[in-house]
Amino acid sequence: AQSVTQLGSHVSVSEGALVLLRCNYSSSVPPYLFWYVQYPNQGLQLLLKYTSAATLVKGINGFEAEFKKSETSFHLTKPSAHMSDAAEYFCAVSDRTGGFKTIFGAGTRLFVKA
């Protein structure tokens, strides 16, 4: 069975500081991994995805994530936080053999201080 664990329900950083949101997954088969972002009163939108090509994945708005099989991790980073990055971020995993069913993590709310 697949699962996703996001470490920290809330993360607070200063504007210009490094953003690091942690995600660990469990999957019995090679997974597809995703980060989605949700702004207030909106649906989720895809930030980036890992599909077994390069292990370092670049997404929109300067975010990137690295797939580390040995650590079963897919942490999300951004070198310099911007006020507009304040949102909730969800890590998700899909089992390629199980069709399109996707398991979402509990989410991490990012606060950016001026």
Add this chain to the structure above:
Amino acid sequence: DAGVIQSPRHEVTEMGQEVTLRCKPISGHDYLFWYRQTMMRGLELLIYFNNNVPIDDSGMPEDRFSAKMPNASFSTLKIQPSEPRDSAVYFCASSSTSLYSYEQYFGPGTRLTVT
């Protein structure tokens, strides 16, 4: 591309009333998902369809909930009778086999309040 369209955006109803939420997926997408989001339980998958056929409804909380997809461009989620604990934001999402990597496109959600 208009994206996934959901209606209504907000719904306030009284306990015991029937509620119908609507979704139009992105044209050409063959997967459709219904999710519920609450503070307590996070994002929960309720049911998903492939080519208009329900594939997995194990997340539907109880018999009061039902979902249909009569054609490729329309789906409904119905709650009858509604209860205060059904208050949540309900999202519809769609995806396509041709995407290969299974990413989903979400609608803006319907915020349901049951009083």
